[in-house]
Amino acid sequence: MLKSLFICLIAFVLLTISSFSLKAQDSKIGTWGIITVLMPGDTVHKWGGYTELQTRTKRSI
Numbered sequence: 001m002l003k004s005l006f007i008c009l010i011a012f013v014l015l016t017i018s019s020f021s022l023k024a025q026d027s028k029i030g031t032w033g034i035i036t037v038l039m040p041g042d043t044v045h046k047w048g049g050y051t052e053l054q055t056r057t058k059r060s061i
Helices: 004-017
Strands: 029-038 047-057
Touching: none
Parallel strands: none
Antiparallel strands: 029 047
16 A cells, blocks of 8 residues: 555656646647557456557647
8 A cells, every 4th residue: 555655656746747848839730640449358358458549740830
């Protein structure tokens, strides 16, 4: 219990620190695409899966 709480706290701190260096897009022109694959598990196949691929482009004007 204490170990999982410590890991969550470390993850939260690292994500918070890394968010300070992120920059928003200043251009409104760009494209994006998302591909999602869902493989549900059932009684025969005990495991399922989920994957997602995202692509983004930004065009400067």
